[in-house]
Amino acid sequence: MDRGSGGKVDRGGSQDASLGFRLGLGVLLLALLGGLGLAVLSLPAQAPGLAPAVGARMAQSGVEHQVTAVLLNFRAYDTLLELAVLLLALLGVWSLAPAPRGDDSAPGPVLATLGRLLAPLMILMAGYLLWVGAQAPGGAFQAGAVLGAAGVLARLSGCRLPVRLAGWPLRLTLVLGVLVFAVIGVGVIPLGGSLLAYPPAWAGGLILVIETAATLSIAALLTALFLGGRP
Amino acid sequence: MTQATLYALTGLGLVGLGLYALIVRAHLLRKVLAFNVIGSGVFLVLIGLARRTPAGAPDPVPQAMVLTGIVVAVAATALAVVLMLRLRAATGRITLDDSPGD
Numbered sequence: 001m002d003r004g005s006g007g008k009v010d011r012g013g014s015q016d017a018s019l020g021f022r023l024g025l026g027v028l029l030l031a032l033l034g035g036l037g038l039a040v041l042s043l044p045a046q047a048p049g050l051a052p053a054v055g056a057r058m059a060q061s062g063v064e065h066q067v068t069a070v071l072l073n074f075r076a077y078d079t080l081l082e083l084a085v086l087l088l089a090l091l092g093v094w095s096l097a098p099a100p101r102g103d104d105s106a107p108g109p110v111l112a113t114l115g116r117l118l119a120p121l122m123i124l125m126a127g128y129l130l131w132v133g134a135q136a137p138g139g140a141f142q143a144g145a146v147l148g149a150a151g152v153l154a155r156l157s158g159c160r161l162p163v164r165l166a167g168w169p170l171r172l173t174l175v176l177g178v179l180v181f182a183v184i185g186v187g188v189i190p191l192g193g194s195l196l197a198y199p200p201a202w203a204g205g206l207i208l209v210i211e212t213a214a215t216l217s218i219a220a221l222l223t224a225l226f227l228g229g230r231p
Numbered sequence: 232m233t234q235a236t237l238y239a240l241t242g243l244g245l246v247g248l249g250l251y252a253l254i255v256r257a258h259l260l261r262k263v264l265a266f267n268v269i270g271s272g273v274f275l276v277l278i279g280l281a282r283r284t285p286a287g288a289p290d291p292v293p294q295a296m297v298l299t300g301i302v303v304a305v306a307a308t309a310l311a312v313v314l315m316l317r318l319r320a321a322t323g324r325i326t327l328d329d330s331p332g333d
Contacts, residue, residue: 015257015326022255033247040239040276047283049290066291067298075295082299089306093313097320141298218302225309228316 062203063134071139072207076196080185083177083214086221090174099229107157115157122150130215134204140177140211144218151223166231174224177217181210238279245272257326259315263308270304 017025054066054074061069071079107115126147133139161170184206185196192199198206224231249268256262274297281293319325 017255017257025251025254029247029251033243036243036246037240040236040243040280043236043280043283045233045235045283046285047280048286049281049284050292051284051286051288051290054291066288067294070291070295071298075292078296079299082303085303086306089303089310092310096313096317139298141302145302222302222305225306228309228313 060200060203062198062200062205062207065133065135065137065139067137068133068139068207071141072210073196073198073203076181076185079214080178080181080196083181083217086218087175087178090221090224093225093228094230097229099227099231105158111157115153115159119150119154119157122146122153126150126215126219130211133211134208140214140218143211143215145222147215147219148222148226151219152226155223155227161231170220170224170231173216173220175217177210177214180213184210233283235279235282238282239276242272242275242277242279245269245275248272259318259325259327260312263311263315266311267304267308270300274300 051066054070057074058064058066058069061073063069063072106112126143129138129146130140130143131138133142184198188198188206189195246269249265249270249272252265253262253269256265277293277297278289281290284290315325
């Protein structure tokens with residue numbers, strides 16, 4: 001349904017693949033999926049995976065929830081690099097374009113009220129998720145996602161970051177997660193013998209510090225990605 | 232068929248749908264969406280198969296991988312959309328032109 005906005009922009013519909021190509025591709029994909037499906041069906045119905053290995057070392061992890069222990073302790077390397085990937089994605093976005101001006105007109109009454117009602121609840125929820133991650137599903141990523149959504153909602157309701165915060169305070173928040181994670185990871189080398197090997201006695205506290213920094217960074221990164229350009 | 236295999240097969244179906252759209256559709260936003268559908272399918276396969284533990288509680292390692300994967304997927308999608316907008320601003324096109332010599 002091209003409504004012809006100027007007529008110059010090609011919407012791509014005319015360049016979609018031809019019918020014969022689609023049929024051939026469909027057959028190939030069905031063969032591929034059939035093979036993968038057979039592979040899935042031939043897997044044993046029960047497999048412990050790595051659950052026993054994780055369970056055996058929970059006492060050293062500093063937290064009581066297995067997923068949090070894997071994320072922030074056993075496979076902390078992954079999580080550190082993953083935060084770095086988020087930062088790289090934002091650098092890519094910032095290097096491509098300045099942020100679009102955006103719509104500064106006053107939001108409708110529904111959006112404005114919703115923003116006022118939901119934003120405090122979302123901040124509270126993020127704090128709860130961050131804290132509860134030690135014993136139950138939750139943690140830095142969930143809390144960061146909720147806090148990031150609060151930031152997106154605030155932007156949609158017409159809030160802008162004050163200019164005095166858009167310089168180094170914003171950049172510091174963006175790198176805080178990677179920075180704290182890396183500093184702690186390197187700092188425990190003399191104590192634990194290797195990178196990110198926290199001493200079991202301190203692990204709980206260190207994980208909470210890392211998660212708090214990561215939550216703030218993830219929220220800031222997600223909101224900044226939503227803005228779509230260098231502020 | 233157990234619940235775990237049902238979820239995994241559904242995930243495979245999503246991967247197939249996404250792969251088809253990624254190849255057939257020329258519009259870049261559709262390609263980005265197709266890429267996300269593929270990613271969701273992969274996540275569903277991982278989470279589904281993680282349920283096969285005898286103890287009942289799912290294997291935490293695939294869960295942790297998917298958790299980080301979701302956030303990376305969001306970031307990659309944002310980067311892809313901004314690249315797409317730049318392409319459109321620079322050339323006026325919203326598709327990749329693969330004709331030689333253009």
